[in-house]
Amino acid sequence: MRRDLYEADHEAFGAAVRAFLDREVVGHLDEWDAAGIVPRELFTTAGKAGFLGMAIPEEYGGGGVDDFRFNAVLGEELVRAGAGAAGLGVTLHNDIALPYFLRYATEEQSRRWLPGIAGGELVTAIAMTEPGIGSDLASMSTTAVRDGEHYVVNGAKTFITNGINADLVITAVKTDPSQRHAGMSLLVLERGMPGFERGRNLDKLGQHAQDTAELSFADVRVPVANLLGEEGQGFRQLVANLPQERLSIALSAVASAAVGLEQTLEYVKARRAFGQPIGSFQNSRFVLAEIATEVDIAQAYVDRCIRALNTGELSAEDAAKAKWWCTELQGRALDRCLQLHGGYGYMTEYPIARAYADARVTRIYGGTTEIMKELVGRSLGL
Known part of the structure; x- marks a missing residue:
């Protein structure tokens, strides 16, 4: 289409x-x-x-x-x-x-x-997730206590994309630990601040070229001038920006599924078994027809979401729909494409193998599929 x-x-x-x-x-x-x-x-x-x-x-x-x-x-x-x-x-x-x-x-x-x-x-990064908590951001334990014209930050974050390369880290902290959502604020921590340390570059299943790190904060003195927005508004700020983040993940997921389809079509036309191209078998045709159809339908929805974002009309629920559906499609499509490659699909010299490994985390970061469904379900009045 x-x-x-x-x-x-x-x-x-x-x-x-x-x-x-x-x-x-x-x-x-x-x-x-x-x-x-x-x-x-x-x-x-x-x-x-x-x-x-x-x-x-x-x-x-x-x-x-x-x-x-x-x-x-x-x-x-x-x-x-x-x-x-x-x-x-x-x-x-x-x-x-x-x-x-x-x-x-x-x-x-x-x-x-x-x-x-x-x-x-x-280089920028955003630090929300902490060891022991993922989706439950209100339970974070990283604190920022006001001391004159500084906040004193203590705590730790993990799974931080750009964690090694980042110079500016938007960090979700509790400026009022007695509160849950209302106690969260966003501080920008900068490279070189004493007490701001980066742990190991985490060894992941996929996405190997992307630095993903642990961060720790021990009495880091952050100027009040680095408060992003208003104190106590951090959770609302995060919620307001998550639709764009989730749409970004969704559009890359659809693109990944589409590229996997293209690569597999090329492979099944060239690879022969039992004296004919494996793409000529009915099972191959049906599998690829299903993927092609799902990719086109997902692409149409994502494109509509992009237009809605540009006009300020993309809702959190619609972004959640795009995120969970497209990343699940990505995983499902690439798994089936790898299967059609046979044993060669498991070899990392073939792009489909890397794409398959890289895809697994997209159903987790930016909000898990389960959390996305919860957001959609709540929007239905359930």
């Missing part, structure tokens, strides 16, 4: 992204996978090319274009290039962390941080 989401500017942007990825990224993917991290230079190079902070106003060094379709193009092209894991840090920087700065930063904070975010000199 022909998509009508993108206009000429988006198509030109996509062509520029493809050229950038071919030149700067694709040849390094094996190296970065082995290292478990992408170099910091990837962010500055992407910034110079205009692929960071597209929504940041021009006065702060950004693109000045608040159109999520550009983010979608970048996310899809990363997946098509096989660089979804390597580019996850860039996607998080643009799609997930940046909106907090754009919505809640003061003028002084904007002058201090936005130019570096746009240029890639300041």
Whole structure:
């Protein structure tokens, strides 16, 4: 089905992204996978090319274009290039962390941080999850106690994307530990603050090129000037930004399923068994027909969500639907595509193997499938 989401500017942007990825990224993917991290230079190079902070106003060094379709193009092209894991840090920087700065930063904070975010000199992350808690954010134990013009932060976070590379970490803390949701605030912790330590770069099942780290805070003195938004409003801020985060995950998931389908179609046409291409068997045709149909239907819904986000109409429930359905589709489709590759599908030299391993976590991060269904269920008055 022909998509009508993108206009000429988006198509030109996509062509520029493809050229950038071919030149700067694709040849390094094996190296970065082995290292478990992408170099910091990837962010500055992407910034110079205009692929960071597209929504940041021009006065702060950004693109000045608040159109999520550009983010979608970048996310899809990363997946098509096989660089979804390597580019996850860039996607998080643009799609997930940046909106907090754009919505809640003061003028002084904007002058201090936005130019570096746009240029890639300041890599961002967001730290919510803690050891022992995942979805139950209100139970977090990281505290920030006011002491004059500073907060004293103690606690720990885990599973933090960009955890090693990040310079600015939007950190969810309890400024009032006696409260649950009402006691949460967002502080920006900066690289080099005494007591702010990074633990190991976590060894994961997939997404190997993406640095995912543990962070610890021991009496970290954070200036009150680094409070993002108002004290006690952290949970509301997180809730307000989660729909875009979940849509970002959903669109990459659909792109991953679509690329897996393309790769499998190519494989089953070339691979022969019993004297004929394995794609000619009825089972192969039926499996691929089902995947193609589901991808087209999911893509149509995601495109509609992107339009709704651009007009400020994307609800938390609709984003939750997109997130859980598309990531489940991603896992289901890639599993079936790998099966059609036979034993070769289990070999990491084949892209389908990496895509399969990388996909598993998408049903967990950004809100598990179960939590997404809970949000949808509550919206039905249940």
